[in-house]
Amino acid sequence: MIFLGIELGSTRIKGVLTDEKAKVLAQGAYEWENKFIDGIWTYSFDEIKSGLRACYSSLKEDYKSKTGGNITEINAIGVSAMMHGFIALDSRNKPLAPFKTWRCGDAEKEANQLTKLFNFPIPARWTAAHLYKAVKDKASYLAEINTVTTLAGYVHSLLSGKHVLGVGDASGVFPVSGGNYDLKLLEKFNKQLNGKLSKSVYELFPKVLLAGQCAGYLTANGAKLLDKDGDLQSGALMCPPEGDAGTGMVATNSVKPLTGNVSAGTSVFSMAVLEKPLTAVYDGVDVVTTPTGSPVVMVHCNNCSSEINAWVQLFSEACGVDKNKLYTKLFNLSLEGEEDCGGVVACNYNSGENITGITSGTPFVAHTAESNFTLANFIRAQLYSAFATLKLGNDSFFKKEKIKIEKYYAHGGLFKTEGVCQQYLAAALNTPVAVMTTAGEGGAWGMAILAAYAADNELPLEQYLESKVFAKSKLKIVTPAVETVKGFNLYTKNFKKAIKAEKVFYKV
Known part of the structure; x- marks a missing residue:
């Protein structure tokens, strides 16, 4: 059995093909860069599609060079991408406005208003904040909006025809409670919007799914979009699309309470899985979830490498x-x-x-x-x-909330040089930092694992990772000097x- 994970990151689209033991069989990539156009950070929808195709073509070539074979059938596929942002689609799944990435901070005012309304932290990069801004700005396309989604959700819809989100990615769209959007807060949001959209917010946002659930199947059009040669067959199981935060947690085996991870790339964020909710709202601090819906506190910084x-x-x-x-x-x-x-x-x-x-x-x-x-x-x-x-x-709330993380798992390109950035991160957070041999694989590998889990979901995700993915993994742990x-x-x-x-x- 083979599984494909694709992650659309800030500087490259990466694909990883694995077997059922999470061993990497082939990799592919496409380099890209966001552009600052008309006051927003964006990628064109044409490049999203062409980059996806180029990434898969690169992976096919790598697979052929290693095995001599061709890829015609994949058991399960998962898509992840940078979280948050804003994509508005009409009833034909056509974009109504340029894609706004997580780097867009122009919804700061609206985010602050929603934070006060909900008594829940809504950063400016969240999808709900951008939607609220579009309404307040009286955007010309409001009446045509059929779906509001993220980059991962959009690409998943291109491949499967389904508008769904994994709970982790959904938790960067709107506050989540009990594995779904918080219904009480949705009601408040709808009242605040006062009928200025053609649908309720609940109808506009994609359906929320947990890790392991079926999120559709690869369609003939989806297979054609991925594989320009037409070799790939349709029918592959699609797992719920996730954000890069969720795939980072999976790739570092940090989905259990009191574990954390740090993902470092163009941006950097830390994730700490909590035993209980925070007692207050803190500036710059997100409350999101693991791919199974457990509460997570995330500190996200736009600038890193x-x-x-x-x-x-x-x-x-x-x-x-x-x-x-x-x-x-x-x-x-x-x-x-x-x-x-x-x-x-x-x-x-x-x-x-x-x-x-x-x-x-x-x-x-x-x-x-x-x-x-x-x-x-x-x-x-x-x-x-x-x-x-x-x-x-992290310093702004860790001591006050009495949070003590046992260790952070770090991943991303910065940690490829052994011991250097790992040592500096341990000092910054004053907590032991572990790096696995798979640290350089990152989110695409984590997404391939989630795809495999969708095809074999008898165990809870935490146990699945421990027994089937990381049982023989070697850790390099650095304690803060x-x-x-x-x-x-x-x-x-x-x-x-x-x-x-x-x-x-x-x-x-």
């Missing part, structure tokens, strides 16, 4: 060194830097950041005349900056000063 990638690209051009080798060399060099980066501070904001109240980003590096401005400290400051805002978000924790805390004080400068830059 983009500035690091830009510097590595610059050094690569200057030195003529392969970027992949340069990442390893520079990351390891950072270990020679001082614990507090010698007074060097980097602000990695390419876009706005809700946690620190920044509406538009301007990345920069700063140091005083007395700072020890070395390459090692410079690179270390860049890597620290990837986790500094995440630390600020006392001196590095102290150094990161000193760096964070400088980072807070840099945020003040960032606010000035925006006004200039």
